[in-house]
Amino acid sequence: MNRWLPFEWIAAVRFLREGRMQTLFIVTGIGIGVGVIVFMSALLTGLQANFLKRVLTSQPQIQLLPPDQIARPLRNGLGEFESAIVQRPSQRTISIDQWPKIRDRMLADPEVTVVSPTMSGSALAVRGDANRAIAISGVEPASYFKIVKIPDYIVAGEARLTSDDIIIGTELAKDLGANLGDKLRVQAASGSAVVLKITGVVDLGNKGPNERNTYVALRTAQSLLGTIGGVTTIDLTVRDIYAAETVAARIQASNTVQADSWIKTNAQFFTAINAQQTSNTLIRVFVALSVAFGIAAVLVVSVIQRSKDIGILRAMGASRGQVLRVFLIQGGLLGFVGALAGSLVGVAGLVYWHSIVKQADGSELFPLVFERSLFVVTAILATLTGLLAAMFPALRAAKLDPVEAIRG
Amino acid sequence: MAEEILRLERVCKAYNVGLPSETEVLHDIDLRLNRGQFLALTGPSGSGKSTLLNIVGLLDRPTSGRLFIKGQDTGLLGDAAITRLRGHTIGFVFQDHHLISAFTAQENVMMPLLVDRGFPGADIAARAGDLMERVGLVKVAGNLAANMSGGQQQRVAIARALAMGPDLVLADEPTGNLDTKSADSVFELMRQVNRESGTSFLMVTHNLDLARRCDRIIDVVDGRINS
Numbered sequence A: 001m002n003r004w005l006p007f008e009w010i011a012a013v014r015f016l017r018e019g020r021m022q023t024l025f026i027v028t029g030i031g032i033g034v035g036v037i038v039f040m041s042a043l044l045t046g047l048q049a050n051f052l053k054r055v056l057t058s059q060p061q062i063q064l065l066p067p068d069q070i071a072r073p074l075r076n077g078l079g080e081f082e083s084a085i086v087q088r089p090s091q092r093t094i095s096i097d098q099w100p101k102i103r104d105r106m107l108a109d110p111e112v113t114v115v116s117p118t119m120s121g122s123a124l125a126v127r128g129d130a131n132r133a134i135a136i137s138g139v140e141p142a143s144y145f146k147i148v149k150i151p152d153y154i155v156a157g158e159a160r161l162t163s164d165d166i167i168i169g170t171e172l173a174k175d176l177g178a179n180l181g182d183k184l185r186v187q188a189a190s191g192s193a194v195v196l197k198i199t200g201v202v203d204l205g206n207k208g209p210n211e212r213n214t215y216v217a218l219r220t221a222q223s224l225l226g227t228i229g230g231v232t233t234i235d236l237t238v239r240d241i242y243a244a245e246t247v248a249a250r251i252q253a254s255n256t257v258q259a260d261s262w263i264k265t266n267a268q269f270f271t272a273i274n275a276q277q278t279s280n281t282l283i284r285v286f287v288a289l290s291v292a293f294g295i296a297a298v299l300v301v302s303v304i305q306r307s308k309d310i311g312i313l314r315a316m317g318a319s320r321g322q323v324l325r326v327f328l329i330q331g332g333l334l335g336f337v338g339a340l341a342g343s344l345v346g347v348a349g350l351v352y353w354h355s356i357v358k359q360a361d362g363s364e365l366f367p368l369v370f371e372r373s374l375f376v377v378t379a380i381l382a383t384l385t386g387l388l389a390a391m392f393p394a395l396r397a398a399k400l401d402p403v404e405a406i407r408g
Numbered sequence B: 001m002a003e004e005i006l007r008l009e010r011v012c013k014a015y016n017v018g019l020p021s022e023t024e025v026l027h028d029i030d031l032r033l034n035r036g037q038f039l040a041l042t043g044p045s046g047s048g049k050s051t052l053l054n055i056v057g058l059l060d061r062p063t064s065g066r067l068f069i070k071g072q073d074t075g076l077l078g079d080a081a082i083t084r085l086r087g088h089t090i091g092f093v094f095q096d097h098h099l100i101s102a103f104t105a106q107e108n109v110m111m112p113l114l115v116d117r118g119f120p121g122a123d124i125a126a127r128a129g130d131l132m133e134r135v136g137l138v139k140v141a142g143n144l145a146a147n148m149s150g151g152q153q154q155r156v157a158i159a160r161a162l163a164m165g166p167d168l169v170l171a172d173e174p175t176g177n178l179d180t181k182s183a184d185s186v187f188e189l190m191r192q193v194n195r196e197s198g199t200s201f202l203m204v205t206h207n208l209d210l211a212r213r214c215d216r217i218i219d220v221v222d223g224r225i226n227s
């Protein structure tokens, strides 16, 4: 007997230990349930973290654009619609009005951490007989690379952009048969063209961007696209990524720009996350319920099996409260030990899953993230569930009439 | 005059009170037991001996009448006080040993002390050790109940009943499951404790030979004392 354990704990532990099979089976049951919760939660966290990292290193958190050009229905003098059906106008390459002023305001905004003006448009990349339509981003590397981590994605060459340089995607390089250091003729719709040297090849993680995205110096893009001194977007990062939407709304309200946050542009992702979190919560609730009923069932049987023991304990002076606690503790212990077992099961499952499931390119599908809070919260909740589940059997044990219990 | 441990005044006990099946099984029992007395309770099956023992043992309450333990009217006590009084003044030995199977023999003997103190101190283990020695079971002190003979189990039960140093031990057919030889030695053990420590005993028995070796025989017939 452990000298430091109180009577109730000693009795609870002994009773659980003596009921070997019952204890083993219920702990296994709880372990499986808790394991599923741990596995799912950690997987979800990992996938989310992965997605966030990808999004936040390949997109600005807020993008400022010229306000949408809006078409209105044509009316005659009487105010009647002459033509109620309107088509959105194609959005021409237009610069943000007075963008340096807006940029300075953004630089002064305490919520904003990085500001980078960008000139984007489309063009044709020509090399020998091959040509491909490309999207050109003219950027200021110093600030832009802090928003989109191009240097992290470089697979050949370096992330250097002087006015004669271009960084292209891996697929485009393949399509054009171009290598590092090769010259590329880039031709705008207007007919103007420049010859640029490939200084870097990037892998942006997706086939589409790898085929189309190219990066040049801001000035190069401006002169190529015929918008000297103009920018099409101002890209921002903010201090609190989750506040991006509110910050964007504030910027849009006080400037003549449209401000799109990453939260808005990735609305689908958040819908998916919400749906997953809802189903995760449901699973938790139902696992908790079945754990609770499992524990209650085991303890109800145990109270019946041990009614003689309970009777004799009462006869030797044990109070109803002591008997109550002996069974409550058993419930709590089952929940707690089950949660420990479940955490092991969940972690083992995750490690295994992580090792066999890979992305197409062989990289990990999700990072193994084990937050301590997940385990602590799970253990606490499982213990509380056990205590709650034990309430009914424990009360029955406490109410047993010792005379009846002893007679059996 | 000897110190009074137990007194019953016109104790009645009815079962199923208020129901059509209501039956009174004890009628106007008057009984007194002094310190150091060893009483035998005899009588035919169903006469109410166990019922009487349960009432004396504070496991059950009389329907009417009064029960005094060491001069205290137990009818005035609440549930918690009754439980405490029971733990401190009364020890039980049953026909079945009722040892808790999850614990060893010596741990079973420690149990009343553990329940009372809350924690298993060294003094508790030492006292249980002494008691095991007194009932001659030092060798099997670490055994589980299942690994002992009936006589040994009953001796452990006696040691457990003595753990709190009770004033009164109630024994309901303690030798009922034992062969003559074991029955004899278990009875002798109780008699010896009774003589050495002055603990009072109230023992239900069908064994007239043993009953005759007690200080007094109380014969219960149809819920009345017949003496």
Ligand SMILES: Nc1ncnc2c1ncn2[C@@H]1O[C@H](COP(=O)(O)OP(=O)(O)OP(=O)(O)O)[C@@H](O)[C@H]1O
Residues within 6 Å of the ligand: B015, B016, B025, B043, B044, B045, B046, B047, B048, B049, B050, B051, B052
């Ligand atoms: N819980 C109960 N409800 C109803 N009747 C009961 C209850 N307990 C005992 N009785 C009845 O009370 C009477 C006395 O029973 P008790 O057990 O006291 O007899 P006893 O003298 O101990 O008999 P035995 O020698 O067989 O142990 C019996 O008729 C029994 O049927």
Ligand SMILES: [Mg+2]
Residues within 6 Å of the ligand: B049, B050, B051, B172
């Ligand atoms: Mg009886």
